[in-house]
Amino acid sequence: MPNQSSSLNLPPLVSSLIAPLPKSPMEMLLSAFTKRLVARRPELLRRLGAVVKVPIAIVPDDMPHAFLLSLDNEKSSVSICEKTEISDAQAVVRAPFLVLLGLLDGTYDGDALFFTRDLRIEGKTDYVLALRNTLEEADLSPGEFFGLSGRSADWVNGVGARMLDKARWLAARTGSQPSTLGRPH
């Protein structure tokens, strides 16, 4: 039975290269795109229900930092912090970075990842479920997240898919695939 150490982890070198990078520009970009997504698709906030304005921590096992996500009509934000600085979070989701990305676009099934312990949750389970179900409905391809449509969205999605395939291939050489079905549908 595989455990988290055998999951789809990025090579430690990636974490070492990311660690010294400045957080602010990335926070600003992620927050701006998240605000635009929420403004474009208000039905997602309705689906979130009680989780609106609630901080949720996303903690990639194989990256140096955690992400604190808060979704709101006007003040959606993504902040990047140390993994020890997530005490404000009402719920915490932990998994390798590539697994978390696969959850965003629907490549992986969240329940299956949880059953196999490739994904762990803490705190308020109902908040995690609401976020998971909302993301499922959001169909968050890179093009959708960046607010693109038509050919430009197709191009970005194609490039994103190829980069993810490469990253998964690279990670699989250093670890192994999660035991859940990891093939895009």
Place this chain on the structure above:
Amino acid sequence: MPEGTTKRMELVCPAGTPAALRAAADAGADAIYCGFANETNARNFPGLNFSPSELADGVAYAHAKGARVLVAINTFAQAGQIHLWEEAVNDAASAGADAVIAADIAVLQHAATNHPDLRLHLSVQAAANTPEAIRFYAETFGVKRVVLPRVLSVPEIAALNREIDVETEVFVFGGLCVMTEGRCALSSYATGKSPNLTGVCSPPDHVDYTEDPSGRLQARLGGFTIDSFESGQAAGYPTLCKGQFSAIEKTGYLFEDPVSLNAFELLEELSSAGVTALKIEGRQRGKAYIAGVVKAFRQAVDGLESGADARPAIAALKAFSEGGQQTAGSYKKTWR
């Protein structure tokens, strides 16, 4: 349907979100069941389900793909709030749904009286498992299909089908409820909420997971420790009937370890037993599960006629199962 009939069985697939509905339709579902985002359906989990307008869009999408949409309005109406259930039936009819799946006789009566052209299926929540009970629903409300409780064996289903004129639908894959549905009060005892009245078994707002530094995971429901899992061991959702308990100086699971139903090996027997439709559980699951399971069972059902081997596709579904394990459940009754 009489026993021995070899008509192609219908594949009925779950959808908790519009995206899941589209995934099910794209993967080859014959019918898709879903519910509204309130207490009228038995999968009332946060972030799940449909608004009336989302349902109408979903029906249009499914119909364009040749699939039907069945709307589960299958909890029991509460005193003073029957309007919520009646509105749900009205909204399903307005959205162009192909059938309503109901259990409460007040809901069935409202549908039969106000929407006589709307097909009615009897939910598993009604726990109708005798010819007499099923005939009552058919004769009184015009019910055309009954979803059978997950406590019957294949010979029992065959015997039942010989005595009724109503179509039968059985679960073949997914989360396994081992209790007589609609009559189970375990979740209500632990949390005050139940699938019967509030539409949620083991509600997530009462679920708590704690992992200690050694990686040992404790799963609690309503403050009760239901199960624990060693580091790396496959985990399950803390549903009371699937927990570990100590009694008569023994500690163990009540029925089986956390497992999911997989009746693939029994499809031919179920067909011979006169079953009309095969149901996949999992409205709370994501698109990856829906697409994978529906595609595999599409191959399996079609393979009954074509002879194509669906075993590799079905074998790949094990990773989707709770506890990483599967069982034929009551169909074979191997429980102690």
